[in-house]
Amino acid sequence: MAVTDEAIDKIKQMIVAGELRPGDRLPREPDLAERLGLSRNSLREAVKALSLIRVLDVRQGDGTYVTSLDPALLLDALSFVVDFHRDDTVLEFLEVRRILEPAATALAAQRMTEQHLEKLRAVLDGLGDDPTIDELVANDLEFHRQIAACAGNNVLTSLLDSLSGPTTRARVWRGLTQEGAVSKTREQHAAILDAVASGQPELARAWATVHIAGVEEWLRRVL
Template identity: 75%
Template sequence: MAVTDAAIDKIKGMIVSGELAPGARLPKEADLAERLGLSRNSLREAVRALSLINVLDVRQGDGTYVTSLEPRLLLDALSFVVDFHRDDTVLEFFQVRRILEPAATAMAATIMTPEDIDDLKAILDAVPDNPTVEEMVANDLEFHQRIAVGSGNTVLASLIESLSAPTTRARVWRGLTQEGANLKTQEQHLAIYEAIASHQPEIARSWATVHISGVEEWLRRAL
């Protein structure tokens, strides 16, 4: 194992064990290096690597702290990787969405409050008459993300948000080339909303599956 990797593992072990809690300040560099049996250079490289993935927060003139370790923060690194996707992998992103989003939709149908449901309806109502493809796609992204947040699972919501960007261009492409795509999207969104509003998780799951599978199948044929 590379020296830097070993240093990363040792710091990770301190966090996982609870010795360093979210928000905690790391000991001084010299003290920590001696304690972990590391050179100061190896420790610096480890700290730099962990700061890039938002595990540590290096504050100039103050010290190095463990971040909040919230899923949204830690999954920013996934978003960075996802940005490098190739066009020939976009279908795979839709396949992952088809696995995750119906589950999130079913969960949302179980726990979303009346206020949450009103917010979801407001997103649907914000679509103008005869929307452009860009307006429809923007609304689609907001609608699905609100449901993901409504699932109550922050990890799931962050994963779904990370997977949205690579599919945006395909959604626009479909809107431009498939007749009636906007209307179909609105109808399916309404069906999903009604299932959530009436707290019918399995119906909500089914409509979400139909909705995402339709775009996936169109893309499969188009490719």
Template identity: 75%
Template sequence: MAVTDAAIDKIKEMIISGELGPGARLPKEADLAERLGLSRNSLREAVRALALINVLDVRQGDGTYVTSLEPHLLLDALSFVVDFHRDDSVLHFFEVRRILEPAATAMAATTMTDDDIEDLRKILDSLPEEPSAEELMANDLEFHQRIAAGSGNPVLRSLIEGLSGPTARARVWRGLTQEGSQGRTREQHIAIYEAIAARRPDVARSWATVHIADVEEWLRRVL
């Protein structure tokens, strides 16, 4: 194992054990290096790597702190990786969406409050009769984000939102080029909403699967 990797593991163990909790300040560099049996250079590299993925926050002139470790913060790195994919590997992201979003939708059918469900209906009603591709996409993103949030699981929500980049671009492309796609999207959104409103998680899961698979299969054909 590389020295830097070993240093990262040692800091990670301190966090996992609870010795360093969210918001905690790390000991001074010289003290921590001596305690962990590391060179100061190795410790600096480890801190730099953990700061890049938002585990640590290096504050110039103040010290190094553990971040809040909130899921949305830790999963920012996923969005960074996702945004570099522009070829047919976007299909891999759709496959992951097809696994995650139906589960989130089923959970939302049991955990969303009545007010949350009413807000979901308002999102659908706010879409113009003949929306542009951009208006449809904005509405689509808000609809799915609200359902992901309604799952009640912040990790699941962050994963789904992290996958929205390349799949959103593919959906815009479809909306501009495939006849009837906007109408199908609207119909499927309504079906998902109605299943959630009726508190029918299995039906909500099924419609979410159909909705994502519809775009995925179109993309497979055009690629």
């Protein structure tokens, strides 16, 4: 194991074991290096790496702290990595969406509040009669983001948000080339909303599956 990797692992173990909790300040660099049996350079590199993935927060002149470790914060790094996908792997991301998003939609149907419904209806109503491709994609992303948020599971919401990047291009291609994309998107979103609003999780799951599978099937033919 590389020295820096060993240092990262030792800090991770301190957090996992509860020796360092969210919001805690790390001991002074020389003290922590001695405690972990590491060189200060190795420890410094480990701290830098863990700060990049939002596990640690380095505050100039104040010290280094464990972050909140909130799922949305930690999975933000995943969004950065996902953006490096190749065009030939976008289908794999859509497959993952097809697994996760219907489950989130079913949860939303069980946990939806009237306030959530109002937000969803506003998003649906916000799509004009003749939207540009950018407006269509932005509306689609916001609709699915709101559905995921209504599921009440921060990890699931963050994962789905991370997966939106590589599938955005597929949505754009579809909007540019597939006849009736706007009306089809509007109709399927309305069906999902109706199922969620009426508290029918399995119907909501089915419509979400149909919606995502349609994009996936179209992209398979294109590629």
